[in-house]
Amino acid sequence: MAVNKCIKYSLFLFNLLFWISGCIILGVSIYLKVSKNGNVIMDEAVPFVDLLIAVGVIIMVLGFLGCCGAIKENRCMLILFFIGLLLIFILLLIAGILGAVGEKKVWVKETLEKLLPLKDQKPEVQTDLQKLEVEAKCCGLINGPSDWGSTVPSSCDCVDTAQACQSANGRQVYSTPCVKFVTSFMEKNAIIALGIAFGIAVLMLFGMAFAMTLYCQIGKRDANTA
Numbered sequence: 001m002a003v004n005k006c007i008k009y010s011l012f013l014f015n016l017l018f019w020i021s022g023c024i025i026l027g028v029s030i031y032l033k034v035s036k037n038g039n040v041i042m043d044e045a046v047p048f049v050d051l052l053i054a055v056g057v058i059i060m061v062l063g064f065l066g067c068c069g070a071i072k073e074n075r076c077m078l079i080l081f082f083i084g085l086l087l088i089f090i091l092l093l094i095a096g097i098l099g100a101v102g103e104k105k106v107w108v109k110e111t112l113e114k115l116l117p118l119k120d121q122k123p124e125v126q127t128d129l130q131k132l133e134v135e136a137k138c139c140g141l142i143n144g145p146s147d148w149g150s151t152v153p154s155s156c157d158c159v160d161t162a163q164a165c166q167s168a169n170g171r172q173v174y175s176t177p178c179v180k181f182v183t184s185f186m187e188k189n190a191i192i193a194l195g196i197a198f199g200i201a202v203l204m205l206f207g208m209a210f211a212m213t214l215y216c217q218i219g220k221r222d223a224n225t226a
Contacts (some may be wrong), residue, residue, distance in 0.1 A: 004217055011070040011210040015081075018203055019063030025196055026056030032192075042083045050198075058088065059200065066207065070214065075222075079214045082208055089204045092197045112141045119149045130155035130177070136181035137163045139174040147177070 029052035062084045069077030115121055118129065120139065130153050133139055139156035140147030145168045148156070156173040158165035166175040 004214075005014050007210060007214050007217065008070055008073070011207070011214055012067055014203070014207050014210055015063045015066035015070060018066065018207060019060055020198055021064055021203060022056050022059030022061075024170070025052060025054075025059060025200070028192065028196065029053040029056055055088070055092075058084075058179045062088070066211065069211070073214075073218050075215055075218050078218070079210050082211045082215065085204045085208050089201055089208070092201050093206075108186060109142060109179055112179055112182065115141060116147055117149060118147050119151065126153075132178055133174070136178055137174055137183055138178040140177045142179050144175050144177045145173050165204070 033050075033053065062081060065077055065084070066081040067073065069081050115125065118126060121129075129141070133153075133155040137160055139145045139152065145152045145156055145166065150169075152168050152173055156168075158172040158174050164175045165172045167173075
C-alpha cells in the first residue's frame, strides 16, 4: 500500500503555513512587548505577552518537525508532531475559555493593588508609573492621587484640561486612576490574542488529522512490505 501523495504534500503545505503562523504570533507578541516600552507596571498587569512569545517559538519548532516528518515519511517525527499539536490545542482551549469568561478587570485590579502604597515601591517602579501617568493622563493606580500619599508627583499634573482633574497639594492633578488605562490595554490586546488562538486551533485540527492519516498509511505500508 503506497502512501497517499495528496495527504503527504497537504501535510507539508499545512506545516509550512503552521510555521508561518508561528512567525506571525512571534512577531505580534514582540510588537505587543515593545508597545509596553518595558514598563514594570504593564508587565505586572499584562503578562500574557511572554506566554504568546513562547507559543510562537514552539509552533515554529513543531511546524519544522511536521515538515520533516511529512517529506521523509518518518513515523517518529509525525507522532511527536501530533502529540505536540494535541497538547498545544488543549492549552489554547483552556486559555481561550479562561480569557473569554475571566474577570479581567478584577484580576488586573488585584494585581496592581499589590504595588500599593506607591511611596514604598522601588524607584524604578515609581519612575515607570510616572511615565505611564504622563502617557495615559492618569494618576495613581487604584484610588487616584491618594495612592501616592501626601506627595503627588509632577507626572500627575493636569496639563490636559479636557481630562478629569481634582485639587491636590494646592494644584490640579488627574483624578482618573491608571488601572482603567491598563485594563483597557489588556482587553484590547486580549481580543487580538484570542483571535490568533482561535485561528491556530482550527489549523491544528487539520494538522492532527493529516498527521494521523499519514502516520497510519506509513504503518500499513511498512507492515505490507515486511
